[in-house]
Amino acid sequence: MTTETLREKFIEPEKRAALIAELLPIIEKQLASAPGWSGRGLRAAVQILDRAIPRLLSRALNSLLDPFLDALNETAERAKKEGTSMKGEVEANILSLTEELLSITDARIKKVDHVLARKTYDKLRPLAAEHVSQSLPKIAVVIEKSLKN
Numbered sequence: 001m002t003t004e005t006l007r008e009k010f011i012e013p014e015k016r017a018a019l020i021a022e023l024l025p026i027i028e029k030q031l032a033s034a035p036g037w038s039g040r041g042l043r044a045a046v047q048i049l050d051r052a053i054p055r056l057l058s059r060a061l062n063s064l065l066d067p068f069l070d071a072l073n074e075t076a077e078r079a080k081k082e083g084t085s086m087k088g089e090v091e092a093n094i095l096s097l098t099e100e101l102l103s104i105t106d107a108r109i110k111k112v113d114h115v116l117a118r119k120t121y122d123k124l125r126p127l128a129a130e131h132v133s134q135s136l137p138k139i140a141v142v143i144e145k146s147l148k149n
Contacts, residue, residue, distance in 0.1 A: 005070070006073045010069060010146070031046060045120045071097070071104060072090075072143065075089045086143060090136050090140040098136065102128055105128075
């Protein structure tokens with residue numbers, strides 16, 4: 001018997017929508033808490049893009065969810081096998097997971113037709129690793145909790 005992947009566990013539209021609904025506030029909170037001028041710039045860029053592309057964060061998360069779940073699958077399996085939490089496994093591998101998720105977004109943005117979205121991403125990309133690494137443990141908790149439901 002094969003083990004179901006994270007992607008397969010969230011393939012049902014209701015489960016997927018529920019997961020996105022729980023993950024979106026984590027991303028929004030991370031954006032809101034970004035400090036200093038760079039944080040202000042990040043929030044302003046997202047607001048501008050959200051006007052040009054309604055529900056930008058939700059749409060982006062939905063679009064990236066499958067490859068992100070694939071990237072986190074090994075971590076989830078390791079946590080299950082070792083009887084640890086997914087959050088703990090994420091924290092132990094934070095740098096490699098952050099880079100893996102960012103490589104997914106880097107590849108995806110190259111395919112986006114929206115010029116403003118691409119230019120904004122390119123300008124903000126240097127700040128992304130810090131924000132992703134801060135959010136990943138919280139995301140792991142949400143995924144693990146969703147798997148139990």
